Amino acid sequence: MVGGYNTISLGTGRKEFNPKKERPGLLEYIQEAGRGTLAKIGGAAVVDESVISNFMAARYNNQGHLAGFIPAIDEGLKFKPVVRVEAACGSGGLGLATSIKTVLAGSAEVVLALGVEVQNTVKAVYGADILAGAGYFKERKTGHAHFFPGKFSDRAGIYYAKYGREKTRKAMAVWFKNAIENARLDPTAQEHHNTSASPEAVASVEPNAKSFLEHITVFDCSKVSDGAAAIAIVSEEGLKRTGIALKDAVEIVGLGQAEYDITAPPEDMTALETTAVAVKKAIDMAGITIDDLATVECHDCFSIAGIMATEAIGFAKPGEGPDFVLAGNTSRTGKVPFNTTGGLCGWGHPVGATGIHQAVTIWMQLTGHAGNSQIKINEDRPYALSVNMGGDDKTVIAIVYKKC
Amino acid sequence: MDYNEKMENVSILGAAGKMGSGIVLLTIVEMADLSLKAENKSKTYVLNAVDISQKALSGLMKYINAQVVKIAEKKIVQLRKIYEDRADLIENSDIINEYVMDVMNILRPVTTLESTYESNLIFEAASENPDLKVKLFSQINQNSTKKPWFLTNTSSIPIHELDAKANLEGRIIGFHFYNPPAVQKLVEIINAKTTVADLSEFALMYAKNLRKVVVPSNDFAGFIGNGHFMRDAIYGMDQAVKLAKDIPFVEAVYMINKVTQDFMVRPMGIFQLIDYVGVDVCQYIMKVMNPHVKDEEIHHNLLDMYIDMGVRGGQNSDGSQKDGFLKYEKGKVTAIYNPEVKEYVAIDTFAAACDDRLGKLASSHITWKSAVSNQKTRLDVLRTYFNELKEMNTVGAALAVNYLKRSKEIGLKLVADNVALNTDDVNTVLLTGFFHAYGPVNDFI
Incomplete structure (x- = not known):
């Protein structure tokens, strides 16, 4: 995997964001990210195929048929195959999985994987309708106005009752603090300009069911974002073609994909069961244990999802995720830094781009290209994990990476 | 019912x-x-x-x-x-x-x-x-x-x-x-x-x-809100006329407007407020009130003069401010009307000299916006500021202190005249209806 590129994640929080002014659209984001990666891998000529990941451009931007945007990145991509994939918030991960399989199938040596979402075309109240498409539409009528936050508020409420509200709320505030502190270090992050003296105190407010939700606040939610990310999946042959040195590449050593019935509720509201299955598959394929991981990019669409992910991955026992987070293990100086550029709560969540953005972040960390966000990667733990989740733990793609 | x-x-x-x-x-x-x-x-x-x-x-x-x-x-x-x-x-x-x-x-x-x-x-x-x-x-x-x-x-x-x-x-x-x-x-x-x-x-x-x-x-012409505002506006216009004996009229208007906004920590100066309500509306309200008020004259010649010249203030249908005593560009005051020549004079040409004449704002001065956005510390911060203001020996401070005294006097009169039931009600009207940071009946002055 080589040549990662992230656009900024644009939305509330960025100084340049003004909802009343014209902003870049799908084309501009696709071109910026695509050209960013092409410039690093030797141009369009080296690319055999592309995969474009997106969730709901058909509603956010009245645009379907996104595969057709890939040749708009570069004349050299004209007539080359493109696949568009969609798995809600897991679209990016699915794009990576599809790219990996294309390379493994031997039909391509270099695949350009690109994810994009432009969400700020509608107000959040209408965006909630669009995002609800990541769930089962028959549940929309009985669901909350803010459908997905509602789903995770329900999960949080049950989690509080089972494992303790106080420690969980505290851990959620710490999750937010870590997200902001990491985002400040990455110039592309949506919360990069955040100047709050105490993010933890900011996130310690009580939920208000009247105006939002019963068990979570806006600080427990990921961002509404415009952005794109791209990276190239290459075979050994493909790597040679790009001329990129091995030290600037990361190896993909494990892939785990799992799907859950979208029409069925989770068996256990306090656990991310599908995530656990996908992670286990990826870790097993890599032949490692989670103790070998130097860093993790998890899908913290909500802070409670981040905490539950620490349990699903296996770092904490059920109900002990909050303790794991409160002990500082997931901070950038902790045992296993999570979401080192802010994750979905801090960097942003341009839905279809998120899975790719996670891979780009890990590629940056393992190759030493993370700039101010760089964490120390110990030689004895050269692995990293990304977990990208679509909907309420329905589609999950876990990937294990190794420093070359 | x-x-x-x-x-x-x-x-x-x-x-x-x-x-x-x-x-x-x-x-x-x-x-x-x-x-x-x-x-x-x-x-x-x-x-x-x-x-x-x-x-x-x-x-x-x-x-x-x-x-x-x-x-x-x-x-x-x-x-x-x-x-x-x-x-x-x-x-x-x-x-x-x-x-x-x-x-x-x-x-x-x-x-x-x-x-x-x-x-x-x-x-x-x-x-x-x-x-x-x-x-x-x-x-x-x-x-x-x-x-x-x-x-x-x-x-x-x-x-x-x-x-x-x-x-x-x-x-x-x-x-x-x-x-x-x-x-x-x-x-x-x-x-x-x-x-x-x-x-x-x-x-x-x-x-x-x-x-x-x-x-x-109570059912007295002008009630509490206009009962205070109209008298407050008359005082402001009187002060401007008084200053204008020694300096150009536009400068006097500028100075009083600045004193009533910055020195007195109000959301807008008195002339801007008159423009906001409408010069014509103010004139009309005074006309309605005046016959019902026995012991004072609720009327000002300046308003009659401006209306005769077609200067009316008020707002456009999109909510933007029409020109009145002051001229506005994108919501900002840029010039002041000179009735002698019937045209607006740009503020830039005299503001610095007027500011010098008024003197500096006190070191503890806070803007109206920061005063109202910190409700917990609001009164303490204002008390500190007004205490410093009272000790200052500048034209601006003197005008402001006298204006504050007059505003308080008006508030007390509304209670004495049985228009308001108590001073709390007077203060609530100014705090809520006029977005003031403090009530006129206070112990700052």
């Missing part, structure tokens, strides 16, 4: 005006929310928006529609509950559209008075002209089948006078919204001695449902 029944058929006079449109918005949303209650589903709610201008009514429809969309977006959580039985309304957008339609379905824009004859309630927000108001009330009262209640938004005319002249038998109350009604929290409720008890009770309930802060005012 059946609140719900009264709200079924309402007319608003002067509906497309600055005040009327806000009253329409607040009232129609209240009516829609009543209509959506299960027990009211079979009833038909009607709000007649009466105005003389078709063009203005067309603008009103657009304004109400746009505002109701925003309101619906904000209360989507409640609206989903209200429409939970409607299987066909699934997405937030479905529900918002339905709610907007339900609200707009109540609205009847009309240019004639006939439709009001079936209304139980008449809100009046026509021009501040006693004869016009009396004429409208009389005509409706004579033709109505309902013995309607009248709620007048007058800011100055004694209610008992309207009652007597229109022969309403106590079916009238003063319900004075502040501008803009949809935003301003304050209403002054003015009971005439004759006002029927049920109507008083209704007015309080209506204000409560609109989440307004109510200050009762």
